[in-house]
Amino acid sequence: MNNPIDSNKMLSEDIDQTLKKRELFEQFRNKNILVTGSTGLIARVLVYTLLVANEKLNLNLTLFPIARNVEKAKRLYGDWYDSKALQFIFQDVREKIECDQKLDFVFHAAAATGSKTLIERPIESFETQVLGMENILRLAERDDAKVLYFSSMEIYGQPVIEGMSTEKDLGYVDPLVIRSGYPEAKRACEFLGKAFSEERGVFVINARLAQTFGPGVLKDDNRVFAQFIRGAINKEDLVLHTDGSSLGNYCYIRDVIEALLLLIKVGKTGNSYNVVNEATNVSIKDMAKLVANKFGNGKVVIDIPDGPTGYAPKVNLHLSGEKMRDLGWKPTYDLEEMFARTIESFN
Template sequence: MVDKYVLTEIENLVSENKALFEQLHTRRVFVTGATGLIGSQIVLAFLMANEKYSLEIRITVLVRSLAKAQAIFGDDIERLQVVIGDVRDRLEVKDPIDYVIHGASVTNSLDFVQKPVDTIYTVVDGTRNVLELAKEQTIKGFVFLSSLEVYGSFEGQKDVSENDFGHLNPANARSSYSEGKRLAESLCISYAAQYHLPVKIARLCQTFGPGVDYQDNRVFAQFARSVIEKQDIILHTTGGTERNYCSIKDAIAGILHILLLGQSGEAYNVANENTLISIKDMAELVASLDASAAINVVVDLQDIQKFGYNPEVKLKLLTKKLADLGWKPTVDLPTMFAGVIESMKYSRVKHDEQ
């Protein structure tokens, strides 16, 4: 059963972006990473748009685990064309595809340092396979879900447009994800240039909201879990990293704007400029959401390499380019955290009941 908080977010997403969904009337969309956090909610949004507006969007999903897909989509899986396989293998889809949303990737930061080879090949080989599939089709749009990590780090605080790039050390195993995304972006642009594929790139900041797994180990989930379990928030760094964030709902709206309205061969930042905050201040913000005021923020410095953390960065993704397509964020940071906390509470209770 889909999290009720997720359903509310998706209902709002579909209602607020009706015109975008209507552009997909009777079209087939191929979604990779369809059981991931963002991919699954994109698929649920298409299903809801079909139900709400009778759009007959045809949805093909690539999944590695049928059981996981069934757990996420329930009876709705019968309304999907399911392709079971690994994105690193050659892909075959029997019906013509109109649009591609390529989101399959390694996302666990520990894997970036413990399984860097797998991380690189999943991103690079996976993207090549999806692009090859698209090349065989007459597609109308393709969006690759990239990451703010392609920007690397800068001296001091930096406002980052799509044309700004900092330092990235390829001799660090942690760079497997960042360098993999960079090369995958280059592949996308190369296919656009050589084969005239309408490929666009969405560079996502860290994105969260209802639907985050209770055991998710990313920093926002750790903070939310501390509130739920009434535990102090423990920082293993000074918390000096500053960046901005985005709700899943707003990120999906951004992805659809890029897919349908973006220019081929272009990259677009997807972030809420108003959410810029340091890790330390974010911890204080989340602690303040606990009504009992019993949660403290404790700094316990550790070797960041063993956690898979990035070096300290201070950057703010600028989103004018995406805003020029008509997109704007709708969810602020406190609301994002309130939503993820309630959703994680709900999923914890459901898990305990099973």
């Protein structure tokens, strides 16, 4: 068993590119870092990146990833699972976080995201986010640690403005729709972070993440971009289970990782930041056509099932990335390049 990047040239290249920005990593020298949701895509690639940085830059950092499934963690981290720099904590974040070490940084990503789970287990899904956030904030208060919360573009709900949405332009979310538990929990967590920042002096930043993908996506990922990739590789028709008119906002995984490292270094506590490549704003249907025409058999089929699907509601949202750009961050790959590199990593 090898480490996870040995067989993924694209992911290894991305991490090496990020390591060129050495100033982003010096903040972690001799520090302890807690990462929740460590088997999910973004947190996992973040941990991979920090592990490589630790080896190549001699940072002497220690990572405390939180996960619930031991076997899954062993499978996803390979030989790194036994690294001295990696000390897994296996628990549910809804419970008090069991970490006796003094922490310097917390990257909080844990959340239920599967469409089926959000519909069938709305209470547990909501609690995972809100109770988890409170537990993280109390731990950060104990240790005077910096917290970066992984929020979501879904926090915007249905936009009430025309044009691009900045961090102040929140829209409408119906609290009586079961699927709304996800964005409502994100809103509640951002409020908790702001409250702990104002009342207790805890350093908290929210990264409102666009849909993120790239090398590191698992082949059995069930999100729409992964479904499109598998269909394109197999030269199958790309099947949409909605009319595909909802506008999506996307960002490449390496760009997101660099944004997170920059935010926890120079971001302002109590603030939220959109992490998005503005040039990737596109409807689901047009994205399917791009993938089908560039990488697949050229065919897109719409097949809308009866009954609830658990998909996020249709939106016309175009996120602004201006606030992140003001910090000196800029995305690299466009949507076609994102798919090309992810497909190559799958192959």
